[in-house]
Amino acid sequence: MQVIPVPCLSDNYAYLVVQGRIAAVVDPSEADPVLRAIEEHGLKLTEIWLTHHHWDHVGGIEPLVEECPVAAVRGSRYDAKHERIPSQTDALSDGDSFDFEGATVDIVEIPGHTLGAIAFITEGNLFSGDTLFIAGCGRVFEGTMGMMAQSLTKLRSLPADTKVWCGHEYTINNLRFARTIEPGNAEITRAFEEAMATREAKRFTVPGRLARELATNPFLRFDHPDVAAGRDPVASFTAIRRAKDNF
Ligand SMILES: [Zn+2]
Numbered sequence: 001m002q003v004i005p006v007p008c009l010s011d012n013y014a015y016l017v018v019q020g021r022i023a024a025v026v027d028p029s030e031a032d033p034v035l036r037a038i039e040e041h042g043l044k045l046t047e048i049w050l051t052h053h054h055w056d057h058v059g060g061i062e063p064l065v066e067e068c069p070v071a072a073v074r075g076s077r078y079d080a081k082h083e084r085i086p087s088q089t090d091a092l093s094d095g096d097s098f099d100f101e102g103a104t105v106d107i108v109e110i111p112g113h114t115l116g117a118i119a120f121i122t123e124g125n126l127f128s129g130d131t132l133f134i135a136g137c138g139r140v141f142e143g144t145m146g147m148m149a150q151s152l153t154k155l156r157s158l159p160a161d162t163k164v165w166c167g168h169e170y171t172i173n174n175l176r177f178a179r180t181i182e183p184g185n186a187e188i189t190r191a192f193e194e195a196m197a198t199r200e201a202k203r204f205t206v207p208g209r210l211a212r213e214l215a216t217n218p219f220l221r222f223d224h225p226d227v228a229a230g231r232d233p234v235a236s237f238t239a240i241r242r243a244k245d246n247f
Helices: 032-041 061-067 077-081 145-156 171-181 186-200 210-216 233-245
Strands: 002-008 012-019 022-026 044-049 072-076 090-092 097-100 103-109 118-122 125-129 163-166
Touching: 002 032, 002 163, 012 032, 012 125, 012 163, 022 032, 032 044, 032 061, 044 061, 072 077, 077 090, 103 145, 145 210, 145 233, 163 210, 171 186, 171 233, 186 210
Parallel strands: 022 044, 044 072, 072 090, 125 163
Antiparallel strands: 002 012, 012 022, 097 103, 103 118, 118 125
């Protein structure tokens, strides 16, 4: 399996998940960059996977369905019920899995950013949408802070070598914020310096590695004694998320 990031809009990532010459695309904000990548790599697009319904993740679905032999548009049961993913064919729930060209893809529900948010997990790759970013997490729009903390707790229990492919390139700003939460955390400083060099070289900071996220991401470390400082876990998470909203 190969994963090809496709930058879209100003800072979104769509991803091509490739098995042989067959591709699925995750969160196509827009169609044109995805179509160019498919052409460039000589692929055939047969599936579209959506982590949630926001316009900057689903905007490319309709033109892609018109242009390509797409057989499945997969999103959550919640988003299907609310008819907010265009052309959705498959409704997925927590614990579901499906086969993609011989690879098993597992679904985890991760509500908080939206109530229909799901992650796709396959062969050590996590597509986390706007729930888990490199060194950050998404804003809590539809769920509660407790729900978002619980969803991130689910994701951090995946194997430490899991590759994290997230919905936006927010890494540098997220690490700037992370430093304010844990000024003494040397791993955050190291991650920041690497991310700066990566972006200066016009490369992507994805994929992240879960092991490093566990050591640097304040939204996975909200209940660590150094971060929580005596607060209960949800109070700690809430305080960090509110501080980030105003950062
Ligand atoms: Zn979103």
